[in-house]
Amino acid sequence: RDTSVTGVQTCALPIYSPARILPNNRLVRIRKSNELSYSAREWVMGTGIIKWFRNQKRRMFRNGHVLYFCHIPKTCGTTFDRMIRSRFTAELAAPIAENHAYFTDPDLNLEQYDLISGHLFFGYHIPDMVSRPVRSVMLLREPRALLLSMFKHGIQFDEDPVHQYIKNNCPTPEQFFKDPVMGPYVSNPMARFLGISERAYSPAYVQHALAQPLETSKALLGTVPQSDVHQTEVLKTALERLAEFHVVGLSENLRTSVNLVARMEGWPLRSEEHTSELQSPMYLVCRLLLEK
Numbered sequence: 364r365d366t367s368v369t370g371v372q373t374c375a376l377p378i379y380s381p382a383r384i385l386p387n388n389r390l391v392r393i394r395k396s397n398e399l400s401y402s403a404r405e406w407v408m409g410t411g412i413i414k415w416f417r418n419q420k421r422r423m424f425r426n427g428h429v430l431y432f433c434h435i436p437k438t439c440g441t442t443f444d445r446m447i448r449s450r451f452t453a454e455l456a457a458p459i460a461e462n463h464a465y466f467t468d469p470d471l472n473l474e475q476y477d478l479i480s481g482h483l484f485f486g487y488h489i490p491d492m493v494s495r496p497v498r499s500v501m502l503l504r505e506p507r508a509l510l511l512s513m514f515k516h517g518i519q520f521d522e523d524p525v526h527q528y529i530k531n532n533c534p535t536p537e538q539f540f541k542d543p544v545m546g547p548y549v550s551n552p553m554a555r556f557l558g559i560s561e562r563a564y565s566p567a568y569v570q571h572a573l574a575q576p577l578e579t580s581k582a583l584l585g586t587v588p589q590s591d592v593h594q595t596e597v598l599k600t601a602l603e604r605l606a607e608f609h610v611v612g613l614s615e616n617l618r619t620s621v622n623l624v625a626r627m628e629g630w631p632l633r634s635e636e637h638t639s640e641l642q643s644p645m646y647l648v649c650r651l652l653l654e655k
Contacts, residue, residue, distance in 0.1 A: 429473075429493050430628070432480035433501040435556045437512040439614040443502055444480050446621045450630055451478045463584035466569055467577065484587055485569065487562035487604070499607065500624050503553060504614035510549055514539045557601035559590040 432447060434440035448456050457465075457476040462484050465471050473479060474493055483489075490497045504512075514536050517529045525548065533542040540549060564584065572583035605611065610627060612620025622632045 426477045426495075428496040428498055429476070429489070430478050430624075431486060431489050431497050431499045432478070433483070433486050433499060433557075433561060433608070434481050435501065435503075435553050436482055437509050437516065438502040438504040438553070439617060440480075440502055443612070443614075443617055443620065446617070446633070447480070447500075447624060448478060450628070457481075461581075461585060462564065463581040466573060466584055467580055482560075484560055485562075485564035488564065488566060491566065498609045498627065500610040500612065501605075501608050502612045502614050502620060506551075506553070508614070509552065510540065511536065513549060513552070551597070554598050554601040557604045558597035558599075560587050561604070563587045563590065 430447070432440070432444055434444060444459075455476055456478040457471070457473065457480070459481050460468070460471060462482075465473060465483075465485070473489070479486075479489060485492070486499075514529070517523045517525050517539075518534060520526060525545070528544065529539060533539040533545060539545055568588060569584070572580045575583065610620075610623045612623060614620075618633055624630075625632050
């Protein structure tokens with residue numbers, strides 16, 4: 364049909380039905396409720412075909428549930444995510460993005476993905492944001508190993524927000540763990556993530572943020588808001604949340620952790636060994652210093 368505003372001819376492609384080209388080279392289809400529209404110009408350039416096949420791929424191979432990986436920082440979650448992500452096509456795995464992008468980017472619609480993962484401040488609320496059931500998995504790490512990983516990342520990478528402070532004020536592990544400014548940063552990070560950060564973006568908070576101008580929305584949805592959870596309740600809240608996960612793996616044994624997810628999802632089990640920074644000389648030296 365011809366649109367009155369742009370004059371561009373548009374069509375809607377149904378599932379499993381080839382296009383029919385009329386003598387005037389117009390693509391015609393009967394519109395159904397769940398179909399996408401493409402312009403004739405897009406079809407000429409080939410982009411319409413690509414979009415259509417991607418949409419078909421999502422429809423044909425998607426699961427009856429959503430798999431959510433709660434990635435607590437410094438728990439070897441990047442490696443774990445890569446192992447799980449390899450089981451999904453690119454179209455069905457949500458890209459790793461900033462938290463605000465999931466609400467401000469129209470191309471990131473959580474409903475279209477089978478895998479959602481990351482340091483998500485709205486992860487606790489995902490079951491309320493999608494129409495399918497959600498299976499949640501996560502990794503825990505031995506606390507001292509996690510703290511050492513935090514120090515290692517902070518001292519080595521310029522993009523870490525605390526890099527400059529660590530470099531200038533607490534460049535050794537002992538100074539880092541005893542520094543008064545870094546104290547809240549290194550205090551029970553796994554419990555605080557589950558008890559505070561993962562549920563920070565409540566539906567009411569997101570609605571308030573999206574009502575603001577775009578840049579303000581991105582700022583509000585880019586940081587963890589002040590929590591009303593009292594510190595004495597954080598551990599209790601985290602333990603209650605922990606009991607809700609379908610799989611809780613350990614960073615120290617990624618192969619077994621991935622296989623637990625594989626058994627739940629019906630995937631082939633992994634047999635290869637995994638090596639990580641846990642065996643590196645720097646880790647062993649820092650571990651001895653911390654224990655001392």
